[in-house]
Amino acid sequence: MSVSHPSPATTLLSARSARSLPCAPLAVLGHDVQVPLASGEKVGYAALDYAASSPALQRVWDDVAAYAPYYGSVHRGAGYLSQLSTDLFEQSRRTVAEFLDLREGDQVVFTRATTDSLNLLASAVPAGTRVFAFETEHHAALLPWAHAGLEVDYLRAPRSRAEAVAVLDAALAGAPAGPKLLCVTGASNVTGELWPVAELTATAHRHGARVVLDAAQLAPHHRVSVRELDVDWIAFSGHKLYAPFGAGVLAGRTDWLDAADPYLAGGGATRTVAREVDGSVAVQWHTGPARHEAGSPNVIGAYAIASACRALTEAGFDALEARERQLVERLTAGLAEIPQVRVLSLFGATGDIQSAARVGVLSFVVQGWNSSHFSAALSAEYGIGVRDGLFCAHPLVRTLLGEESGVAPGPVSECGAPEPSLPGERSLNAIRVSFGAGTPDEHIERFLTAVRELVTDGAAWNYRNEGGRCVATVQIDRGRREG
Numbered sequence: 001m002s003v004s005h006p007s008p009a010t011t012l013l014s015a016r017s018a019r020s021l022p023c024a025p026l027a028v029l030g031h032d033v034q035v036p037l038a039s040g041e042k043v044g045y046a047a048l049d050y051a052a053s054s055p056a057l058q059r060v061w062d063d064v065a066a067y068a069p070y071y072g073s074v075h076r077g078a079g080y081l082s083q084l085s086t087d088l089f090e091q092s093r094r095t096v097a098e099f100l101d102l103r104e105g106d107q108v109v110f111t112r113a114t115t116d117s118l119n120l121l122a123s124a125v126p127a128g129t130r131v132f133a134f135e136t137e138h139h140a141a142l143l144p145w146a147h148a149g150l151e152v153d154y155l156r157a158p159r160s161r162a163e164a165v166a167v168l169d170a171a172l173a174g175a176p177a178g179p180k181l182l183c184v185t186g187a188s189n190v191t192g193e194l195w196p197v198a199e200l201t202a203t204a205h206r207h208g209a210r211v212v213l214d215a216a217q218l219a220p221h222h223r224v225s226v227r228e229l230d231v232d233w234i235a236f237s238g239h240k241l242y243a244p245f246g247a248g249v250l251a252g253r254t255d256w257l258d259a260a261d262p263y264l265a266g267g268g269a270t271r272t273v274a275r276e277v278d279g280s281v282a283v284q285w286h287t288g289p290a291r292h293e294a295g296s297p298n299v300i301g302a303y304a305i306a307s308a309c310r311a312l313t314e315a316g317f318d319a320l321e322a323r324e325r326q327l328v329e330r331l332t333a334g335l336a337e338i339p340q341v342r343v344l345s346l347f348g349a350t351g352d353i354q355s356a357a358r359v360g361v362l363s364f365v366v367q368g369w370n371s372s373h374f375s376a377a378l379s380a381e382y383g384i385g386v387r388d389g390l391f392c393a394h395p396l397v398r399t400l401l402g403e404e405s406g407v408a409p410g411p412v413s414e415c416g417a418p419e420p421s422l423p424g425e426r427s428l429n430a431i432r433v434s435f436g437a438g439t440p441d442e443h444i445e446r447f448l449t450a451v452r453e454l455v456t457d458g459a460a461w462n463y464r465n466e467g468g469r470c471v472a473t474v475q476i477d478r479g480r481r482e483g
């Protein structure tokens, strides 16, 4: 639908001139938020948990605020603001298609997030499809396939990029005839390491398998071209791409999606619905994105993603990646100076020249520390927000932890919940530090100082496990940070 008179949507989309901030962090919300330490002092919050959810770009927030007064229903209203919102929603789709460098004929489906996107695809895969997934995947990429009743080959954790390609090649060579799908991540949410997506895709295609790329951790950090990588589908989340308004994306080939039953049944996905003489209801479903977008679309979420896509493109991925590389190098060099710290790596042990290639995501354990205790101290004593746990990638983290500690990890708590063990107990989980386009150098420096001090001097407070959370209780009287 196009509006007949000048649309504020056009103004909203074109008002911003290209803004390039090659060597400075992009402006994000929350950069000036003060949080209380255990001591009662306040300190600027160092958000180092971008891999879970990144802060909103100021630009995204401003764009959403500028649009908010014009908010209206999408695909279901005759009024001006409904037309405008429909326009904006569809323009957002085109912006995302450009951002991902989609091929002619590919489509963008707006979803809730990566988990939703991959479950949608799992529901649309033709019956009899065999799915291949490395056991190292995030649960969102590991679990939807069997859940949808498909046969899954879980591939063993490879210890180099070359081994990943070889393992896939062998698995596909031995697979029975029939449709096949590989689901692979672009960057690990645990180690941050980049996966050889183009090589894996070429291998998969050589065996007649299709590929869906889980770009949840890749798209916020790197330019992604679906055309160049040649993947068949790609999925990512708005809330990890500086656009936390409840939307995500599944983009790529139309054929399987158009042939499948709609992901959700409801309004918007239907062309016609009619009562039949036998009392049943006959439905003609749309093809295209609408088929899988039943219900009222999340126009603000979609528009926020489009805004983030434009902001990152205008800032320039070359500059963003260069800056992030500097921070990664500073972080890894700083941690390497602390012998008690063990950084978790899948590809790092092989001497592979690219083994260090990672986005701004890194997990580690600290000798003699429980990771929940350590993370709690980073927060309570330094105002630093990281994540501890198994990061919804239990098989991968348990493999890496087993190797690091020389012991098989025990039972684990629910995804997202800290493992309920006491300070000083052996660590059965890890600490993850992650950052991105909004991270100032100071956050990385403060983090390294904090790790060094905690390892050298110990925590300045006692901690107690309260409902699965490590909480600071009493200050230890050592005056260790005086002067």
Ligand SMILES: Cc1ncc(COP(=O)(O)O)c(C=O)c1O
Pocket (backbone or CB within 6 Å): 051, 052, 113, 114, 115, 116, 138, 140, 141, 185, 187, 188, 189, 214, 216, 217, 237, 239, 392
């Ligand atoms: C690699 C990867 N894939 C998928 C997901 C799931 O994303 P969401 O929780 O936004 O659905 C995550 C989330 O952490 C992730 O890191």
